[in-house]
Amino acid sequence: MEMPVRVSRDFxxxxxxxxxxxxxxxxxxxxxxxxxxxxxxxxxxxxxVTPAGGLVLGxxxxxxxxxxxxxxxxxxxxxxxxxxxxxxxLVKRGLVHREPHPTDRRMVLVHLTKSGARMADAVRNxxxxxxxxxxxxxxxxxxxxxxxxxxxxQKNLVP
Amino acid sequence: MEMPVRVSRDFxxxxxxxxxxxxxxxxxxxxxxxxxxxxxxxxxxxxxVTPAGGLVLGxxxxxxxxxxxxxxxxxxxxxxxxxxxxxxxLVKRGLVHREPHPTDRRMVLVHLTKSGARMADAVRNxxxxxxxxxxxxxxxxxxxxxxxxxxxxQKNLVP
DNA sequence: CGAAAGTGGTTAGGGGCCAGACTATCTGGT
DNA sequence: ACCAGATAGTCTGGCCCCTAACCACTTTCG
Numbered sequence: 001m002e003m004p005v006r007v008s009r010d011f012x013x014x015x016x017x018x019x020x021x022x023x024x025x026x027x028x029x030x031x032x033x034x035x036x037x038x039x040x041x042x043x044x045x046x047x048x049v050t051p052a053g054g055l056v057l058g059x060x061x062x063x064x065x066x067x068x069x070x071x072x073x074x075x076x077x078x079x080x081x082x083x084x085x086x087x088x089x090l091v092k093r094g095l096v097h098r099e100p101h102p103t104d105r106r107m108v109l110v111h112l113t114k115s116g117a118r119m120a121d122a123v124r125n126x127x128x129x130x131x132x133x134x135x136x137x138x139x140x141x142x143x144x145x146x147x148x149x150x151x152x153x154q155k156n157l158v159p
Numbered sequence: 160m161e162m163p164v165r166v167s168r169d170f171x172x173x174x175x176x177x178x179x180x181x182x183x184x185x186x187x188x189x190x191x192x193x194x195x196x197x198x199x200x201x202x203x204x205x206x207x208v209t210p211a212g213g214l215v216l217g218x219x220x221x222x223x224x225x226x227x228x229x230x231x232x233x234x235x236x237x238x239x240x241x242x243x244x245x246x247x248x249l250v251k252r253g254l255v256h257r258e259p260h261p262t263d264r265r266m267v268l269v270h271l272t273k274s275g276a277r278m279a280d281a282v283r284n285x286x287x288x289x290x291x292x293x294x295x296x297x298x299x300x301x302x303x304x305x306x307x308x309x310x311x312x313q314k315n316l317v318p
Numbered sequence: 319c320g321a322a323a324g325t326g327g328t329t330a331g332g333g334g335c336c337a338g339a340c341t342a343t344c345t346g347g348t
Numbered sequence: 349a350c351c352a353g354a355t356a357g358t359c360t361g362g363c364c365c366c367t368a369a370c371c372a373c374t375t376t377c378g
Contacts (some may be wrong), residue, residue, distance in 0.1 A: 002230055003317065004310030016331050018287035021302040026195055028309040033192015035316045037289035041366095052334060070356060084358055088335070106343045106356045128177035135181035137311045143180035149305045151163030152189040152296045156163065157194045200336095211364060229326060241365050243328055248363070265326045265373045 004028045036134065043130045047122055048093065052076075052086045054123035057095060057112065061120035066099065066109035093117050117150075163187045180291035188312075195293065204287045206281055207252065211235075211245045213282035216254060216271065225258065225268035254278050 005027045011020045038053045049057070059075045060067055073083040087110060090096040095116035101107035112120065135143060164186045169180045199210045208216070219226055219236045232242045246269060249255040254275035260266035271279065294302060 001317075003313040004306045013165055015283065017284075017291075017292070019291040021299055021306075022290045023287055024306050025294050025297065025302050025309075026290040028306050029188075029192050029195050029312070030199075030317075032309045032312055033188050033195075035313060036188050036192070038189060039316060040189075048262050050163055050333065067354075071359095078334090079336055080357065081337080081359080085334070101356095104344075104356085108357065111235075122271065123263075124174065125176075128174050131181045131185040132176075132178040134312065135178070135184050137315045138184065138308065142308055142311075143184050145304065146308045147163045147183050149185050149297065149301055150191045150310075152301075153163040153191055154187070154194060156160075156296045157191075157198060157293060209363065222373080227326075228328095237364090238366060239327065240329080244364070260326095263326085263374075267327070 001032070003065055005031055025153075039130060039134060040127060042155075043126050044123060047119065047126060049119060049123060050089070051146060052078075053090050053093075053095070054120075054127070056083070056086055057120035057123060060096070060110060061117060066111045068101065068107045068109060070107075072110065090116070091110045184312075198289060198293060199286060202281060202285050206278065206285060208278060208282060209248070211237075211241075212249050212252075212254070213279075213286070215242070215245055215249060216275055216279035216282060219255070219269060219271045220276060225262070227260065227266045227268060227271045231265075231269065249275070309316055 005024065007020045007023050007027075008014075011018070011023070037051065040054075043052060044054055047054075055076055056072055059072055061066060063071070069080060069087060072087075073080045076083065087096060087098070087117045092100065095113055097111050098108045099111055100110050137147065163183065164217050166179045166186075167173075169285060170177070170182070196210065199213075203210060205211055206213075214235055215231055218231055222230070228242045228246060231246075232239045234243065246255060246257065250257065254272055256270050256272060257267045260272055261267050297305065
């Protein structure tokens, strides 16, 4: 497969209303993002934790105190239903446990266990050292450029 | 949320072995890729087809003839088991049907139905016109830069 | 020829993600 | 005090994705 992915030679003729450069950006963005996510999953596999689980542990660790699932869902930019599922698997692995909120009985507080806290550190270390590896072919200048370009797209996409 | 996503001020102190620029690239890559995929799903929703299903229809359309699932799985860079599932939902929607291979009895050939072929076109049109929208904030020069940078990362990630 | 190795598709089981529905609980305004 | 609306967490049912195991069929090779 070509890298980066390119549109076919007659793209402009087949899709006159489209933009070849935009399509190439979108395809390569999706592809590279997917590759990176796959690599994260691979790097975390030996730790016995999934990317989603690792992110949740990091959020709890950063907060420095037990948090309700709703807080996690906002940070992760993911639905509350999804957080319920991720927490279930973290509980199964003994990295986290749920306790009722002392005053608001609608809520639950998610606590990091000892091994959950250790795992949060291990995840950060693993992921951050992998990232340096992945981005090696880019100079500092190119990395700054890439981040800027991605930021522009995000601003346009998020509103 | 900041865009692009930035690492905290004391990142270098907390993770001395890591690279802040690499981490920012990775975070924004994952985030932007995810945003784009979400937008694709959103754009396709009115058509009643999912991104994975849309890609399969496109592969069949491009091939111009019935294809075995294995071929689709290689093109999609996805496991055969996943293709089985995606085909099941396409069959349910009447966009595709399976026929036994005439000579090799291990295989199946996936045929586009009439409405599947129409859907393949609709998907392409919808996605390509959305892409132009998403990339609007980038000049032609910036788009070329972005594609090049992503290509470098891919080359480093794939082997 | 006939067994071993390879290939193609599916199934089973584990996650992750979502929308929508449901329950329990809080809060605000009358 | 009370009820309507907001909020928190969960469950259901879909879809996507993976690995491993399985079965049927082909190919290869002694």
